[in-house]
Amino acid sequence: xxxxxxxxxxxxxxxxxxxxxxxxxxxxxxxxxxxxxxxxxxxxxxxxxxxxxxxxxxxxxxxxxxxxxxxxxxxxxxxxxxxxxxxxxxxxxxxxxxxxxxxxxxxxxxxxxxxxxxxxxxxxxxxxxxxxxxxxxxxxxxxxxxxxxxxxxxxxxxxxxxxxxxxxxxxxxxxxxxxxxxxxxxxxxxxxxxxxxxxxxxxxxxxxxxxxxxxxxxxxxxxxxxxxxxxxxxxxxxxxxxxxxxxxxxxxxxxxxxxxxxxxxxxxxxxxxxxxxxxxxxxxxxxxxxxxxxxxxxxxxxxxxxxxxx
Amino acid sequence: xxxxxxxxxxxxxxxxxxxxxxxxxxxxxxxxxxxxxxxxxxxxxxxxxxxxxxxxxxxxxxxxxxxxxxxxxxxxxxxxxxxxxxxxxxxxxxxxxxxxxxxxxxxxxxxxxxxxxxxxxxxxxxxxxxxxxxxxxxxxxxxxxxxxxxxxxxxxxxxxxxxxxxxxxxxxxxxxxxxxxxxxxxxxxxxxxxxxxxxxxxxxxxxxxxxxxxxxxxxxxxxxxxxxxxxxxxxxxxxxxxxxxxxxxxxxxxxxxxxxxxxxxxxxxxxxxxxxxxxxxxxxxxxxxxxxxxxxxxxxxxxxxxxxxxxxxxxxxxxxxxxxxxxxxxxxxxxxxxxxxxxxxxxxxxxxxxxxxxxxxxxxxxxxxxxxxxxxxxxxxxxxx
Numbered sequence: 001x002x003x004x005x006x007x008x009x010x011x012x013x014x015x016x017x018x019x020x021x022x023x024x025x026x027x028x029x030x031x032x033x034x035x036x037x038x039x040x041x042x043x044x045x046x047x048x049x050x051x052x053x054x055x056x057x058x059x060x061x062x063x064x065x066x067x068x069x070x071x072x073x074x075x076x077x078x079x080x081x082x083x084x085x086x087x088x089x090x091x092x093x094x095x096x097x098x099x100x101x102x103x104x105x106x107x108x109x110x111x112x113x114x115x116x117x118x119x120x121x122x123x124x125x126x127x128x129x130x131x132x133x134x135x136x137x138x139x140x141x142x143x144x145x146x147x148x149x150x151x152x153x154x155x156x157x158x159x160x161x162x163x164x165x166x167x168x169x170x171x172x173x174x175x176x177x178x179x180x181x182x183x184x185x186x187x188x189x190x191x192x193x194x195x196x197x198x199x200x201x202x203x204x205x206x207x208x209x210x211x212x213x214x215x216x217x218x219x220x221x222x223x224x225x226x227x228x229x230x231x232x233x234x235x236x237x238x239x240x241x242x243x244x245x246x247x248x249x250x251x252x253x254x255x256x257x258x259x260x261x262x263x264x265x266x267x268x269x270x271x272x273x274x275x276x277x278x279x280x281x282x283x284x285x286x287x288x289x290x291x292x293x294x295x296x297x298x299x300x301x302x303x304x305x306x307x308x309x310x
Numbered sequence: 311x312x313x314x315x316x317x318x319x320x321x322x323x324x325x326x327x328x329x330x331x332x333x334x335x336x337x338x339x340x341x342x343x344x345x346x347x348x349x350x351x352x353x354x355x356x357x358x359x360x361x362x363x364x365x366x367x368x369x370x371x372x373x374x375x376x377x378x379x380x381x382x383x384x385x386x387x388x389x390x391x392x393x394x395x396x397x398x399x400x401x402x403x404x405x406x407x408x409x410x411x412x413x414x415x416x417x418x419x420x421x422x423x424x425x426x427x428x429x430x431x432x433x434x435x436x437x438x439x440x441x442x443x444x445x446x447x448x449x450x451x452x453x454x455x456x457x458x459x460x461x462x463x464x465x466x467x468x469x470x471x472x473x474x475x476x477x478x479x480x481x482x483x484x485x486x487x488x489x490x491x492x493x494x495x496x497x498x499x500x501x502x503x504x505x506x507x508x509x510x511x512x513x514x515x516x517x518x519x520x521x522x523x524x525x526x527x528x529x530x531x532x533x534x535x536x537x538x539x540x541x542x543x544x545x546x547x548x549x550x551x552x553x554x555x556x557x558x559x560x561x562x563x564x565x566x567x568x569x570x571x572x573x574x575x576x577x578x579x580x581x582x583x584x585x586x587x588x589x590x591x592x593x594x595x596x597x598x599x600x601x602x603x604x605x606x607x608x609x610x611x612x613x614x615x616x617x618x619x620x621x622x623x624x625x626x627x628x629x630x631x632x633x634x635x636x637x638x639x640x641x642x643x644x645x646x647x648x649x650x651x652x653x654x655x656x657x658x659x660x661x662x663x664x665x666x667x668x669x670x671x672x673x674x675x676x677x678x679x680x681x682x683x684x685x686x687x688x689x690x691x692x693x694x695x
Binding site for chain 1: 374375377379380383405523524525526527528529531532533534535536537538539541542543544545546547557558559562580581692693
């Protein structure tokens, strides 16, 4: 194992971590408002395909990214419409959204399969910072998406925990009727949170097709949306802990095939299971501890709100 | 995850008090709507089926989309070539998953429409094709890449990809300066191991000091994993990346790192123009023509066809312009010997990875040995299990 290999491992850890973090942040925001959205995989697929198709049309990666965010937000809003406006079962609607998003993305992307990318978001050069040994390649030559993930994480922490708007969002996830009584529209808050969550998932999808592996293929998300859903639970609905979890899960993705080049014999299939195993472990800890202190999950998560039923 | 989901389901059900018939009604309407669509599709399909004629028609069932520049793309090129050359009517359906009833449903649909030749282009269609062949003895089923045949209307087609793999190894070994080459590979099965071994033997013919390091991705198609595996090999100092995968991700990583790339399936140079060296490629057209003509003449025998470079089913894509002419002529000379039958990539002496003798001097591996190959040759870094 040489130095370049270790740097490469850390670089891939940060890069995959940011991919998972973008999607998980979106899911965390939606869940904080009380809406569970299991459609992350589908929203990422829609973001991935929209970004790639628009990049082919415009050759502008930033326009492509914007399209991916809008596509993710739009398809996320379908879930919002069913669960918030119609009060539909959130698990069923979210699973449908995954199937819809993955299928629709495959359909929309048919003409883009096998075509070289129209535009890419290339790694950022931070000048002197990028030349620092170890830290340079690991932290300062990453894709713009990595820095977007950091900014999005800080912003979501600030807004959720330091502003009145954030208080209203969190309140909607804890007790919708109280939020309503306080004069906030639960429907607007939840719709907004789900749409923003979809936008972030769309950005994560675009990270795949505009930066990480600039190409479109059906199935390119490959289950990473589900890791993001697990990550929210693993991170106990806190942006900081979700970030740590993202790095840890990113490490398992980076190790998946790299372990072989380190000469370590360990099944990549077992390694792929690790995020889920860790999440189940955290769920066990949460449920054991919940006898003494409240669960970190938003109390009204998954519960439809109708004013008449108050 | 699962535990939490169940919690949410439970919680929302407990808190819900609206009449259940409301949702049930909506769901019933959806089901009726769906039924109506399915029924009308069935009517259309039946109507189409009734006007079948006796002339040969060939249907192709693909695992992926034909635009993927990889496996399915190569088959689609073959279908188009066969349609043009034989003049028979052809049709295809794409993205049919393995291990589901979908394959049989599409095949039956084609047969009802009068198609008399069914090509299944993925390994996992094998058992479905075998049972359909027994059910429809008048229809020819030609399966790509499996190991079953029934001696009448169900046969197997594949190509000796190890020949162009060997030649691509000669090109790769010639351009490597670090003598460390990487190979991103899907699964440790004989087909893939055979390719890695042939590539390595080609590399070491021209560069005896070189090693080929293998990374298994455990997927045929996941560009993120394929690209990262290539990156791991590049980080370790590999300056040429070869692959047995269906996406172009490994090539893109090689391009970004200033390394070189041996592609697979088709000429993928558009994806990494600087890195691209060459590619062992499939050319299914001639075989498809042969099967269709045999089916039309009633001479299809349902055997095992393992075509060679001389048959034209496999080939080497044109070598990149910047590769030295000496290398190109050495590769051309070897290719000619393979075509003439005077050279075989698996002719002895060949040592196994652990240094033991795999093929003695003067011997050539039999087809059975090659089809069950599960050990690496000397010069490969990695494990087959």
